[in-house]
Amino acid sequence: MxxxxxxxxxxxxxxxxxxxxxxxxxxxxxxxxxxxxxxxxxxxxxxxxxxxxxxxxxxxxxxxxxxxxxxxxxxxxxxxxxxxxxxxxxxxxxxxxxxxxxxxxxxxxxxxxxxxxxxxxxxxxxxxxxxxIGVAALTAIQALWEAHKDLPTPLAPTTTPLPILVYGGSSAVGFYTVQFAKLSGLRVLVTASPRNFELLKEYGADELFDYKDPQVSQKIKAATGGKLKHAVDMISEAGSGNIIAEAFGEEGGHIGQILIYPSPQENVTVKFTLAYDLLGEDFETPRPFKATPEYREHSEKVVKLLAEILALGKVKxxxxxxxxxxxxxxxxxxxxxxxxxxxxxxxxxxxxxxxxxxx
Structure with missing residues (x-):
């Protein structure tokens, strides 16, 4: 009603x-x-x-x-x-x-x-x-397309399913990231608890890995043939950056993160994004942020992209x-x-x- x-x-x-x-x-x-x-x-x-x-x-x-x-x-x-x-x-x-x-x-x-x-x-x-929808879906967009500049979107999906790792797929942001990545034509590899594997497959995960497995990095690296270069870290704690870095190939890769940590190794770059930034307001916590006109314009584009993705009717x-x-x-x-x-x-x-x- x-x-x-x-x-x-x-x-x-x-x-x-x-x-x-x-x-x-x-x-x-x-x-x-x-x-x-x-x-x-x-x-x-x-x-x-x-x-x-x-x-x-x-x-x-x-x-x-x-x-x-x-x-x-x-x-x-x-x-x-x-x-x-x-x-x-x-x-x-x-x-x-x-x-x-x-x-x-x-x-x-x-x-x-x-x-x-x-x-x-x-x-x-x-x-x-x-x-x-708010924080989770907008953070997913930031982690995919603000932190990474070379990934396709659901509005123009790729036909070459390059791999991306979603570390922490059973978080709220993870669920939306998995769906957005799948709709973009990517090969979506996900770490999660095994009890959530079947559910995450329903949401678009292609391959799943137990985040507690001590060999998880090696298994992801083997599954991608050392070709993994893109990752989003939905946990950003407890050494997750090191685990991701070890799953990359020899050329390293790039991690979109939701909490700040330094690059875990020389050939790995990291980019922190925060949903609060999208509100177009200055603030001091959890870290100082100045809302520039340029970033406000970017924020408008992010909101528009989210609305257009959801309007496809394919997100759950x-x-x-x-x-x-x-x-x-x-x-x-x-x-x-x-x-x-x-x-x-x-x-x-x-x-x-x-x-x-x-x-």
Whole structure:
């Protein structure tokens, strides 16, 4: 059922905010005001990312509204938004930089850019699935085509299936990276836990390798005949860069990474990308970033590419785990994630499942 659009949003709302010691607590806060170039979104569903609990713990901005990924309906359009870009009642999804201020995805309403980090919800996708698109899909695009400059896209796939390694395929970013790489005509090699092998094959993985296998680098190198030159590291921890580097051939290769680490060896180059950069805002954490006009233009192209890829109708959402009490379940979601239980699933919250919130 299409949610109703309230032309006069309320002044107060329920939201999951940063509490003591970086925890998540349910609170009543002000509905943020829409500003120039922004939209006000009535949030229908939100999805959890590792950045959510890391920001809560690391920044500890008490009272800040948590949450990055959202799906909802445009409720209000601010000034200076190009005519025709957005419309009231539009189903949209994307992400905002939650956990640091008065707006975030774990809320009834949020304010975000009308142009950057937001796209129309793909046809046929319910809000609960669309909520996972923002960070994961945009990071996948960065890791494939911002970190690498010589890879084909699903809009112009190659007929020569050169190999690419997706290290950490059962992460949310991994699921979208695997699909985008496969749609681009690439030969997709993936590391993951064996329990997720069959599922990842359904999403486009050609060959799978146990990331815990001490011979995994050698097996990947043998499978590619020493021809592997492209990799994306969806884990970027626990020596993953060294494992990838050892899977490359004698000429080395290039790694797109989601966390920063130095090149593991001389003939290997690395490129770090961060989804926050795409929002076109200056920030200091997790590392300083200056939003230049050139990068804002690049961000617009990234959003457009994502919308065009999803419009092909060939991308599937990853499995989701909907927690039962909406925003009141966020701390439970944090605990579940930090305990290491999340695997091949996206923790998701329906806002109306929150006690005291009506449709």
């Amino acid at each position: 299409q949610p109703t659009v309230n032309m006069t949003p309320p002044l107060r709302q329920k939201a999951a905010v940063v509490g003591e010691n970086g925890t998540a607590v349910l609170a009543e806060v002000n509905v943020p005001k829409v500003g120039p170039g922004q939209i006000l979104v009535k949030v229908i569903a939100a999805a959890q990312n590792p950045s959510d609990w890391r920001t809560a713990k690391g920044v500890q901005a008490t009272g800040a509204v948590l949450g990055l990924d959202y799906a909802g309906v445009v409720e209000e359009i601010g000034p200076d938004v190009p005519v025709g870009l957005r419309y009231v009642g539009e189903r949209v999804c994307g992400f905002v930089k939650g956990g640091v201020g008065p707006t975030g995805a774990f809320s009834e309403y949020l304010v975000g850019s009308a142009q950057l980090g937001v796209i129309p919800i793909p046809v046929g996708w319910p809000f609960e699935d669309a909520a996972q 959402p990853m499995p989701k785990l909907i927690l039962p009490k909406g925003l009141a379940s966020v701390q439970d979601g944090f605990d579940y994630m930090t305990s290491g239980k999340v695997s091949a699933q996206k923790i998701t919250y329906r806002i109306t499942d929150t006690p005291g919130v009506s449709a």
